[in-house]
Amino acid sequence: MSLVRSRLSGARSVKFKAVSAAMLVVALASCAPRKAANVDWALHGQDAGEKRFSDLGEITPANVGQLGVAWYADFDARSLRGVEGTPLVVDGVMYASGPWSKVIALDAQSGKKLWEYDPQFDGAIARRACCDVVNRGVAYADGKVFVGVLDGRLVALDAKTGKPVWTVQTTDTTKSYTVTGAPRIVKDKVVIGNGGAEYGVRGYVTAYDVATGKQAWRFYTIPGDPKKGFENDAMAMAAKSWNGEWWKYGGGGTAWDSMAYDPELDLLYIGVGNGGPWDRAVRSAGKGDNLFLSSIVAVRPSTGEYVWHFQEVPGDEWDYTATQHMILADLEIDGKPRKVLMQAPKNGFFYVLDRTNGAFISGTPYVPVTWAKGLDPKTGRPDIVPEARYSGTGKPFLGMPSPAGGHGWQPMSFNPKTGLVYLPTAEIPYGYISGKTEDFRFDPRGWNTGQDPGKTAMPEDPAIRRQIRGMMGGALVAWDPKARKRVWSVPMPLPWNGGVLSTAAGLVFQGNGTGDFAAYDATSGKKLWSMPMGSGIVAPPITYSVAGVQYVSVAVGWGGILPLNMGEALQASVKPKVNRVVTFRIGGKAPLPLPAKEAEAPLAPPPSTASAAVIEQGRVLYHVRCWMCHGDTVVNHGGVPDLRRSMVIADAAAFRGFVLEGAAEPLGMPNFSKDLKPDEVEAIRAYVIKRANDLKADPKMP
Structure with missing residues (x-):
């Protein structure tokens, strides 16, 4: 017995020594320095629900004033154009997209360029892009980076090398489709939409296998020609709400940006765009x-099967897309937990929907609204003002929001801790007026709205322009989706500004059109820090950590639809001087060279000698063919030449060389030889010369 006890005692002693040794190892390990885990920004909206909120808390309201530049990296762009992309960060590498669908990979700590990818498409494709040659971001999955290319391709790149793994053409190249939106990853599929509603296309969304690029499914967002049959029951149902021969004009409905995914419900939410043409009298016989x-x-992301829909703007006539950022969250509403989808689309109402079934919960104006009196409290259907139905009437309607929206494509952010949504808003009036329906001529190469291009342009009378400009404004707004009201608002110098990021530490980050990147207190809106970036900002920021250090990054580069074609509203903007990614950290001390302020090109137009009739002809033609890039009434603040200051307008032959002979097609200037005659080009030149002389006579009133 004593021998057994002795052996048991020895066994306990050995076990005790082993446990003690193990505890010592653990204790020593806990004392040793640890390599902090990285926190990625691997999805477009940070999480599948696209909240654009981060739990990172090293940067706080107390120390945000110590933010400094960690590094910056420039894009190699053909020309300085709009930068709208959300960078991704995965395993210490940043993947960012810039103008012309180019992609760069950077070391997320140092900014060192690891590789770059140029899809190398024909610059003339830019003609199809209503809203600049922008790209809103890439997607990442299984060691591949996915980018949608302006010419309609979806390309999978090897994340280590930047070399293409597979490529698919997602669009019909005989039609004027474009792709500017970021792909989304849903399980083993990559999903992409397209743009081009005004150019005669039919919208759809397509899912491809992440590994191979094989098409898994396609969901059309509007019905096609009924004589050809319908793809599914959803299209048959939708067709009952259309009239006339809409399919001849494409119909629109392009899903060019926003999507979100709920893994628990296994639902993919797609934001669908406006009608094409805008004028419903042309598009659908004024009905439906x-x-x-x-x-x-x-839809079901595995099959593309329709589940439910909620229409925000029945019979859209105002370019009021539902393609703006959607956020999925769980909120307690009227004492009950609800799974909600939140959106502040162009039309000016902030929507809260039940994302399980699409049921309407609430909708409240977040900016001034003139097109509708309100929304039905049960269904969410708008009570549309009769005068707003301008189609076919020939009567003008002053609409707010404008086609740019009360909130554009720039992403908003939801902070679960504050319960607030932070969003950039815009207040811009717009005069809608249709031409005669019988006079409409569909142009598959041009901009089809059904409106009268000679009457929708900004009036040239300086007094009227000052009055309209006084109606324009922008703000960063903190919105309470439960109380349905603004909590705070920070006015901005311009109505067009960057997307938003919020953090658990109580910060809100946003860049603006005057080139400032700033941090605000999430509860009060107080500005806590800012730094000039040398160019206007429209892209949304992100935050991530590498080796325990938190970084904040933003893509910089002014451009997009408003700087190109509504320059009147953006005179205080900082024009595109750089296209780059800038990254910050606490104590960052890297230099950030800002571009020198360039003097305006000399204003020395030739005298305006053309007849009033020729100038008027040129004005109408300009607003059919040119204004989308060179600006309403020849005023733009984007990355294309200010024609009023161009020496080319003094030389008729040189002007024709650009317009009719494609002298600058590689840079995106279209060749209009199939669309304009020499005498029409001369009329356009006469109008531009007139506008240049207007500016010379009154430099304060462009």
Whole structure:
């Protein structure tokens, strides 16, 4: 017995020594320095629900004033154009997209360029892009980076080398489709939409296998020609809300940006765009809701099967897309937990929907609204002002929001801790007026709205322009989706500004059109820090950590639809001087060279000698062919030449060389030889010369 006890005692002693040794190892390990885990920004909206909120808390309201530049990296762009992309960070590497669908990979700590990818498409494709040669971001999965290219391709790149793994053409190249939106990853599929509603296309969303690029499914957002049959029951249902021969004009409904995914419900939410043409009298004989225009549609991501929809703007006539950022969250509403989808689309109402079934919960104006009196409290259907139905009437309607929206494509952010949504808003009036329906001529190469281009342009009378400009404004708004009201608002110098990021530490980051990147207190809106970037900012920021250090990054580069074609509203903007990514950290001390302020090109136009009739002809033609890039009434603040200051307008032959002979097609200036005659080009030149002389006579009133 004593021998057994002795052996048991020895066994306990050995076990005790082993446990003690193990505890010592653990204790020593806990004392040793640890390599901090990285926190990625691996999805477009940070999480599948696209909240654009981060739990990182090293940067706080107390120390945000110590932010400094960690590094910057420039894009190699053909020309300085709009930068709208959300960079991704995965395993210490940043992947960012810039103008012309170019992609760069950078070391997320140092900014060192690891590789770059140029899809190398024909610059003339830019003609199809209503809203600049922008790209809103890439996607990442299984060691591949996915980018949608302006010419309609979806390319999978090897994340280590930047070399293409597979490529698919997602669009019909005989039609004027474009791709500017970021792909989304949903399980083993990559999903992409397209743009081009005004150019005669039919919208759809397509899912491809991440590994191979094989098409898994395609969901059309509006019905096609009924004689050819319908792809599914959803299209058959939608067709009942259309009239006339809409398919001849494409119909629109392009899903060019926003999507979100709920893994628990296994639903993919798609934001659907406006009608094409805008004028419903042309598009659908002035009748019908025209499903699924201006709608949110939920589908099964494995099959593309329709589940539910909610239409925000029945029978859209105002370019009020539902393609703006959607956020999925769980909120307690009227004492009950609800799974909600939140959106502040172009139309000016902030929507809260039940994302399980699309049921309407609430909708409240977040900016001034003139097109509708309000929304039905049960269904969410708008009570549309009769005068707003301008189609076919020939009567003007002053609409707010404008086609640029009360909130544009720039992403907003939801902070679960404050319960607030932070969003950039815009207040811009717009005069809608249709031409005669019988006079409409569909142009597959041009901009089709059905409106009268000679009457929708900004009036040239200086007094009227000052009055209209006084109606314009922008703000960073903190919105309470439960109380349905603004909590605070920070006015901005311009109505067009960057997307938003919020953090658990109580910060909100945003860049603006005057080139400032700033941090605000999430509860009060107080500005806590800012730094000039040398160019206007429209892209949204992100935050991530590498080796325990938190970084904040933003892509910089002024451009997009408003700087190109509504320059009147943006005179205080900082024009595109750089296209780059700038990254900050606490104590960062890297230099950030800002571009020198360039003197305006000399204003020395030739005298305006053309007849009033020729100038008027040129004005109408200009607003059919040129204004989308060179600006309403020849005023733009984007990355294309200010024609009023161009020496080319003094030389008729040189002007024709650009317009009719494609002298600058590689840079995106289209060749209009199939669309304009020499005498029409001369009329356009006469109008531009007149506007240049207007500016010379009154430099304060462009």
